[in-house]
Amino acid sequence: MNGFNVKFGYRDNFLDNLQPVDILYNTRVSTDGCRATINALGLKHKELNDLLRETVQSGGKELVINNVFGQRYIGTRLYLPSEDNKLHIEVNKFPGNDLGAFLNGHRVIVHGNAQDGVGNTMDSGEIIVHGRAGDVTAMSMRGGKIFIRDNVGYRTAIHMKEYRDKVPVLVVGGTAQDFLGEYMAGGIVLLLGLNLQESEPHRANYIGTGMHGGVIYLRGCLAEHQLGKEVGVLPLDDQDKAKIDCYVREYCNHFGGNPEEILNGSFQKLIPVSLRPYGQIYAY
Amino acid sequence: MLVQKYYQNERFVPDKEMDACGLFGVMHTGGVRFGGQMAIDAIKNMKVRGSGLGGGFAIYGLYPKYKDYYALHIIYQNKNLAAKKVVEAFLKKHFYVIFDEEIPTNPDIRLFAPPLSWRYFVAPQKSSAEEDVPDDEYVISKVMHLNSEIEDAYVFSSGKDVGVFKGVGFPEEIADYFMLDKLYEGYIWTVHSRFPTNTPGWWGGAHPLSILDWTVVHNGEISSYGANRRFLEMHNYYCTLHTDTEVLAYAVDLLMRRQGLPIEVVAKIFAPPMWDAIRHMNDNDKELYTALRMTYAPLLMNGPFTVIVAHHNEMIGLTDRIRLRPITAGAKGELVFLSSEEAAIHAVCPDLELAWTPPGGEPVVVRLHTKDHLQSLNKSI
Numbered sequence: 001m002n003g004f005n006v007k008f009g010y011r012d013n014f015l016d017n018l019q020p021v022d023i024l025y026n027t028r029v030s031t032d033g034c035r036a037t038i039n040a041l042g043l044k045h046k047e048l049n050d051l052l053r054e055t056v057q058s059g060g061k062e063l064v065i066n067n068v069f070g071q072r073y074i075g076t077r078l079y080l081p082s083e084d085n086k087l088h089i090e091v092n093k094f095p096g097n098d099l100g101a102f103l104n105g106h107r108v109i110v111h112g113n114a115q116d117g118v119g120n121t122m123d124s125g126e127i128i129v130h131g132r133a134g135d136v137t138a139m140s141m142r143g144g145k146i147f148i149r150d151n152v153g154y155r156t157a158i159h160m161k162e163y164r165d166k167v168p169v170l171v172v173g174g175t176a177q178d179f180l181g182e183y184m185a186g187g188i189v190l191l192l193g194l195n196l197q198e199s200e201p202h203r204a205n206y207i208g209t210g211m212h213g214g215v216i217y218l219r220g221c222l223a224e225h226q227l228g229k230e231v232g233v234l235p236l237d238d239q240d241k242a243k244i245d246c247y248v249r250e251y252c253n254h255f256g257g258n259p260e261e262i263l264n265g266s267f268q269k270l271i272p273v274s275l276r277p278y279g280q281i282y283a284y
Numbered sequence: 285m286l287v288q289k290y291y292q293n294e295r296f297v298p299d300k301e302m303d304a305c306g307l308f309g310v311m312h313t314g315g316v317r318f319g320g321q322m323a324i325d326a327i328k329n330m331k332v333r334g335s336g337l338g339g340g341f342a343i344y345g346l347y348p349k350y351k352d353y354y355a356l357h358i359i360y361q362n363k364n365l366a367a368k369k370v371v372e373a374f375l376k377k378h379f380y381v382i383f384d385e386e387i388p389t390n391p392d393i394r395l396f397a398p399p400l401s402w403r404y405f406v407a408p409q410k411s412s413a414e415e416d417v418p419d420d421e422y423v424i425s426k427v428m429h430l431n432s433e434i435e436d437a438y439v440f441s442s443g444k445d446v447g448v449f450k451g452v453g454f455p456e457e458i459a460d461y462f463m464l465d466k467l468y469e470g471y472i473w474t475v476h477s478r479f480p481t482n483t484p485g486w487w488g489g490a491h492p493l494s495i496l497d498w499t500v501v502h503n504g505e506i507s508s509y510g511a512n513r514r515f516l517e518m519h520n521y522y523c524t525l526h527t528d529t530e531v532l533a534y535a536v537d538l539l540m541r542r543q544g545l546p547i548e549v550v551a552k553i554f555a556p557p558m559w560d561a562i563r564h565m566n567d568n569d570k571e572l573y574t575a576l577r578m579t580y581a582p583l584l585m586n587g588p589f590t591v592i593v594a595h596h597n598e599m600i601g602l603t604d605r606i607r608l609r610p611i612t613a614g615a616k617g618e619l620v621f622l623s624s625e626e627a628a629i630h631a632v633c634p635d636l637e638l639a640w641t642p643p644g645g646e647p648v649v650v651r652l653h654t655k656d657h658l659q660s661l662n663k664s665i
Contacts, residue, residue: 045332070329070627094627113639115625116610132665134626134641135610151665153641154607177643177665178606203643203665205561225564 021050029055036060041067045096049077052089056080062088070115072096075127079104086125097134100127103144116153119146122168128254132174141168141187149255150174150195151203155182160214162186171251175220180204181231181270185213190247192262193220207231208270212277216270217244219262230277231270240269304609305478305491305503306333306455309592309622310632311599311650312471313657316618317345320464323473326621326628327455333624334477337485339458340450342492342499343470344596347445353382353405354423357440357447359487363400364436371430371437378426379406387449393461395453399487401440403447420496420541424520427495431524438488438525443497445596450476450490471652472599474592476501480527489525493533497595500536502529503624504589504609515582529591535583536593547593547600547649553580555605555645592622597652607644613657613664614639620650620657640664 024047028039036055040048048071055063056078065074074095078087079102086105093112100108101120113131121140132150138157143166151174158179160168168187174195181189193202201221208216209228216231217240227233236244244267245259252259308326312318323341327334347355356375360367375381384404408422417425427439441448449462455477459465480489482505492499506512506528513523513531519542521534532554539550553576557565562573577584588608593600601622603611614621614629615638621629626639642648642660650657 068627069631070625072332094630096625096627112630113626115627134612135607153610153665154644175665177641203663223564225560 018044018047018050021047021054024051025054025058029060031055031058031060034059034061035064036062037064037066039067040065040071041069043071045071045073049073053077056087060087062090064090064092066092068093068095070094070096073098073101075100075103075106075108078106100125103127105144114148118148119144119170122146124166130255135177137172138168138170138187138189141170142166143168145169145250146171147251147254148172148174152176155179157184157187157189157214157216158182160184160187160189162214169247171247173251173255175202176204178203178205179207179209181208181211181214181216182206182228183210183212184208184216184272185211187214188243188247189214189216190244190251191216191218191220192248192251193218193265194257194262196220201226208272210277211270211272212275213272215240217267218270219265219267221266222268227270230272230274232273234269234271236267236269240267304333304624305476305501306330306628307474307476307501307503307590307592307611307622307624308628309472309474309501309594309599309601311473311594311620312618313620313650313652313654314618315345315471315652317348317469317471319469320459320473322632323475324456324459324465326623326632327475327477329628329631330477330623330625331454334454335479335485336454336457337452337479338450338490339453339455339477340448340475340490340492340501341455341459341462341464342441342446342448342472342474342494342501342594343464343468344446344472344497344594345470346447346468347405350383350405351445353407354379354442354444355447356404356406356427356442357387357401357449358404358430359399359401359438359440361399361436361438361487362397365400367434367436368400368402370434374426374430374434375404375406378409379404380409381406388463388467389461390463393457395451395457395461396485397487398451398461424495424537428520428522432522440488441492441494441499443494443499443595446494446497446499448492448494448499450492451487452479452485452490472594474499474501474594474599476503478503480525480529481505483527486526489527491529493525493527493529495521495533495537496541498533498537498541499594500529500533500591502532502589502591504591504604505587506531506585506589507587508585511582512585532585532591532593535585536595539580539583540595547598547647549576551600551602551645551647552576553583554585555602556584557605557645590624599650601642601648601650602646603642603644605645610641611648612639612641613648613660615657622648622650 098117116134135153208231476491479485509528590609612626
């Protein structure tokens with residue numbers, strides 16, 4: 001406008017002074033065949049995501065992104081229609097919020113901690129975090145798999161959902177904070193509690209509040225008042241055991257550990273007691 | 285024949301970004317003073333959380349030369365010199381003004397409608413009727429008078445050895461404007477980006493909000509503002525800055541300074557456990573938390589919030605009880621960090637030793653010469 005901030009105006013903190021993507025590509029990317037190494041130091045999230053897209057369009061299949069400090073939406077704008085055209089993305093070290101939001105079939109590996117909203121509305125693919133993750137991990141996730149080595153924050157798997165053969169899976173090695181599986185409508189959550197002491201209960205309260213679909217498998221112990229009103233506890237049947245076996249082995253493949261030892265722990269299965277927990281609220 | 289119809293793009297483009305504020309705080313628990321680079325770089329790293337309509341810093345250990353005097357940072361909106369005259373006459377009558385000067389600013393940094401900002405180092409000059417009033421109370425009553433009675437004059441900060449620098453712009457612009465990285469050092473820095481809730485960005489409303497040496501930066505919205513405000517008015521705190529966070533600054537002053545409650549208790553007043561959770565406590569805790577909830581119901585802070593509260597010797601991070609806003613703590617040696625996003629801490633401290641996230645309602649208390657901040661560690665993730 002006139003060089004001043006405008007009093008009630010809007011200053012664009014995403015699109016101001018963006019560097020053109022071709023300049024970024026020439027200065028930030030080094031390629032070796034289909035492997036590209038990207039230096040993200042100091043880039044805005046729009047610049048980095050433009051750059052990722054540019055790199056992929058120039059033939060990059062294996063992306064290693066270094067010096068990531070809080071850039072958001074990594075992996076989001078990489079929709080590639082062909083099924084066999086999936087990417088391998090490694091993030092060093094600290095991706096920002098909404099990592100892999102709407103992710104479409106790619107594999108994202110994080111060597112560090114992730115922040116809030118990992119796999120937000122993710123469609124397919126894999127996210128593997130060698131560290132912990134923040135709040136609303138796997139929020140509205142509708143397919144694919146997420147593996148978190150350590151703990152997760154509040155409202156993990158909030159409104160996770162499934163449809164026919166699309167069943168999202170979240171495996172967490174540590175424990176979770178409150179409202180795990182809030183309003184969960186489908187999918188599988190496996191909480192292993194590996195970093196808890198013997199007989200130390202999980203950290204989460206209000207587990208499965210408003211849950212009306214899907215299943216939470218929980219290893220370790222829990223006091224009854226930690227559960228939300230809408231979930232019931234059941235012992236495992238053979239199908240459950242087979243699923244847990246499979247995902248625990250996959251977890252150990254990613255992060256190490258002894259699957260037999262983990263599988264020896266006591267598991268319980270939490271499922272919703274009602275498909276419409278709030279049906280009465282809105283009825284006349 | 286079919287003609288392609290022209291549809292106007294109906295994509296909704298908001299004229300105001302509705303993200304979340306960015307908070308950052310760093311303290312050296314050994315009391316060593318350091319420059320502002322970490323705080324500035326960290327908040328810059330979280331630029332997407334800001335809006336360019338507000339930013340500010342609070343710095344502790346700022347004026348060692350004048351540390352025995354109250355440092356009043358006063359702004360005059362629209363550079364109103366008449367207001368300055370009135371204020372200075374008032375100060376002359378009620379205080380001994382030891383030293384005063386315009387707060388130096390960088391003329392090359394252009395911000396929206398910068399006010400005139402001035403600092404005064406003062407000692408109370410009490411009339412015989414006010415002789416028994418403690419200094420802190422005396423200063424608060426005068427600050428309240430200045431804020432509410434004199435048009436265009438607002439006291440940004442009023443503590444000893446502490447100062448608040450804030451305004452309309454991105455926080456790094458505010459830092460450049462006041463040349464914070466060049467001129468000042470402190471052992472606690474807290475910083476905020478984004479405008480005050482429910483208020484157009486204006487210089488007085490930007491965070492940190494402060495009274496005496498208490499400062500608050502806040503992410504979220506206090507929906508209990510009305511109830512809190514009425515309660516505080518009964519204790520002679522008047523809210524004049526048109527934004528919800530103000531009540532938090534006055535509430536910590538009331539509870540911690542006047543009533544002498546420790547922050548661990550105050551945290552449980554602002555973000556009390558649910559009645560449901562109280563039912564499962566042991567008898568001792570049950571009695572304590574029931575009493576707190578009943579006595580201090582009007583100071584329950586409802587709605588989503590993360591705050592970083594600071595005063596001399598302490599920096600405290602606290603979220604609402606169901607953690608609707610994020611916080612991460614980090615530590616390396618004697619440096620302790622509180623931040624909205626973990627990546628911002630790593631960006632300014634690459635060899636960070638610890639990072640943890642406390643549960644909602646559980647304060648991270650960083651105290652001078654202690655390791656108290658680690659007490660929240662074993663409840664965290």
